Amino acid sequence: MRQAVARLFVDAASRRWPADSGMRQEWLAEVDYLAAQHKPGRMLWFAFGLTFARPGSAPVVGFNWRTAGTALFMLLGPFAVFAASALVFNGLANVLEILDYGVQQAGLAAFAVLAGAAGWWWGRWSVVSGPFPLALGLGVSVTASMLFMWLTGGRDLVAGYAVWVPGLLVTLLLVARLAQRRRNVFVLAIGIALFLVILDVAYIAEFYHAVGDPPPSWHAAGDGFTGAHAPMWFVFALTNQSFGVMSYYESFVISEDAFPHGIVLMGVFAMAYVIRAAGRNATMAKPA
Amino acid sequence: MRLTIPTARVLSVFLSDVETARYGVDLMEQSGLGSGTIYPILQKLQAAGWVTAAWEDADAAELGRPIRRYYLLTPDGVEQARQKLAELHQVTNPAPSSAKVVKPA
Numbered sequence: 001m002r003q004a005v006a007r008l009f010v011d012a013a014s015r016r017w018p019a020d021s022g023m024r025q026e027w028l029a030e031v032d033y034l035a036a037q038h039k040p041g042r043m044l045w046f047a048f049g050l051t052f053a054r055p056g057s058a059p060v061v062g063f064n065w066r067t068a069g070t071a072l073f074m075l076l077g078p079f080a081v082f083a084a085s086a087l088v089f090n091g092l093a094n095v096l097e098i099l100d101y102g103v104q105q106a107g108l109a110a111f112a113v114l115a116g117a118a119g120w121w122w123g124r125w126s127v128v129s130g131p132f133p134l135a136l137g138l139g140v141s142v143t144a145s146m147l148f149m150w151l152t153g154g155r156d157l158v159a160g161y162a163v164w165v166p167g168l169l170v171t172l173l174l175v176a177r178l179a180q181r182r183r184n185v186f187v188l189a190i191g192i193a194l195f196l197v198i199l200d201v202a203y204i205a206e207f208y209h210a211v212g213d214p215p216p217s218w219h220a221a222g223d224g225f226t227g228a229h230a231p232m233w234f235v236f237a238l239t240n241q242s243f244g245v246m247s248y249y250e251s252f253v254i255s256e257d258a259f260p261h262g263i264v265l266m267g268v269f270a271m272a273y274v275i276r277a278a279g280r281n282a283t284m285a286k287p288a
Numbered sequence: 289m290r291l292t293i294p295t296a297r298v299l300s301v302f303l304s305d306v307e308t309a310r311y312g313v314d315l316m317e318q319s320g321l322g323s324g325t326i327y328p329i330l331q332k333l334q335a336a337g338w339v340t341a342a343w344e345d346a347d348a349a350e351l352g353r354p355i356r357r358y359y360l361l362t363p364d365g366v367e368q369a370r371q372k373l374a375e376l377h378q379v380t381n382p383a384p385s386s387a388k389v390v391k392p393a
Contacts, residue, residue, distance in 0.1 A: 022343075022357065023327065029354035030313050036353060045322075046313065052324035055331060 002040045006031045009047035016130065017055050018180055066127055073122040074137045077273065078266035079145040081118060085111040085265055101240060108261055112268050116188070119269040123276025131176030131278050138270035139169040146263055160202030167198035168267065172274050179279035187279075191271040196234075199260060199267075203234035207254065215249040223247035234260065289336045291372045294321050298329050299369040302339070302361045309342075309358035330359055338365030 010031060014024035027050055034043035089107060128134055143165050175191035210225040229246050236242045237260045242251055289295075301318040302310065310318070315326050333339035340362055344355040361369060 025354070026312065026357040027323075029356045030311070032354050033313065033356065046316070047323075049323035049325075050327070052322075053327045055328065 002044060003031065003035050006035075006043050006047035009044075009051055013047075013050035013053060016053075020181060021055075066125055069122065069125060070127045073118075073273070074126070074128070074134075075141050077119065077122060078138070078142045078269050079148070081111070081115045081265050081269045082145065082149075082262045085115075086262075105239070108265075111265055115265045115269040116272040119272030119274075120276045123273040126273070126277035129277050131173055131180070131274075134176050134274045134277055135169055135172035138274055139165070139172050142168060142263070142266045142270050145266060149262065160199075160206040163202040163205045164198050164263070167202070168195065168270070171195050171198065172270060175271060176274045176278035179275040184275050184279045187275050188271060191275065192268060195267045195271065196264075199263065200231060200234040203237060203254075203260075204230045207233055210253070223249065225250055225253075238264065289332065289338070289368075289372075291376055294319075294325050295329050295332070296373060296376055297321060298326065298333070299338075299361075299373060302359075303366070303369055303373070306361050306366050309360040311356045311358050315359070333359075333365065336365075336368075338362060338368055 007028065010024060010027045014027065017023045027047070031043055031047055034040075034046060085107075088111075089104075092103070092107070126134075128137065143161075146161075171191055171194050174194075175187050178187045178190070207225060208227070208230060211227045211230075213224050215224045224247065226247065229250060232242060232245045233250065233254055236246055236251060237254050240255070246254075291299075297319040298315060298321065301315055304318075312323065312326055312330075315321075315330075316323055319326070321329075330339060330341070334341060338361060339359050341357050341359050343357050344351075346355060348355050
């Protein structure tokens with residue numbers, strides 16, 4: 001029983017260290033040794049003490065700029081990235097009157113890179129490095145930002161929330177864990193690709209109810225929503241390209257009702273932040 | 289590397305016999321420090337290249353217990369640790385004053 005309690009302490013403590021650091025195995029070996037020596041008190045004290053052991057290079061949480069920066073960029077970073085892109089696009093639209101489609105796409109790509117760079121930079125200085133708190137913090141932040149935009153009149157997914165919110169949380173948790181073991185850039189590419197697939201499913205959830213309904217009478221004749229086109233709905237919303245697949249009515253409704261660029265930018269920021277913060281912990285010295 | 293008092297205590301244990309590899313509980317017992325202090329110090333010492341770690345080269349089944357990880361000072365670590373501890377000793381034990389002591393008549 002006492003050994004089981006000691007093992008629980010070890011398990012809890014080892015989660016704060018890089019997964020491949022071997023600390024759990026080392027500590028369990030010491031617990032077994034102390035148990036075999038019939039030193040239950042020392043065994044429990046040893047295991048309990050580990051719960052206070054922080055990896056040597058882990059930043060300290062406290063009343064300092066680094067902790068404040070972490071809180072600020074975890075909670076407001078995604079929204080700030082979106083707000084900055086919206087301001088620039090609105091400014092450009094005011095100057096150029098009509099934004100060329102190529103300019104829009106280039107701007108989105110540029111902001112995606114900037115969002116990733118911002119997340120990467122702030123993730124490096126994050127005082128939070130555990131996969132679960134990182135995934136939860138950034139996931140809640142992105143969700144709150146999207147809800148705020150929806151409540152203040154922005155066009156947004158509604159039914160799709162049930163898909164992309166849990167999908168984003170799971171993806172962030174997954175990439176944070178992967179970042180502890182693999183190269184960060186590879187994990188970032190995997191994370192973004194997975195998130196785009198989740199958004200594609202979210203769009204299907206959002207618009208699938210319209211499949212089979214004929215277009216309204218005021219609309220030009222043509223096909224309505226078709227189930228076979230469903231995987232292209234998100235692609236069209238993001239790129240404005242249907243590649244000749246979608247009907248005019250589908251294109252019209254999706255471009256009017258859904259605007260995925262904000263969530264994509266925020267997702268890129270969150271992904272980069274989480275991967276860098278979790279990966280930084282893993283790049284600290286690993287015992288042989 | 290910043291030398292704290294707990295780090296100095298760990299280094300002192302290592303320097304007491306530089307040929308002997310130490311495991312975590314051994315270092316705890318010899319230094320009087322807790323497990324929560326020992327392992328972050330060992331990690332910092334490894335990052336600085338002062339200490340190496342290696343798993344016990346034995347079969348767990350033969351030993352009748354899981355294999356342990358042992359820590360040993362590197363040659364550079366021995367030199368650096370001696371120098372740092374000497375500096376610490378100098379700071380904490382200043383040379384006696386050369387001023388003349390006035391003895392009562």
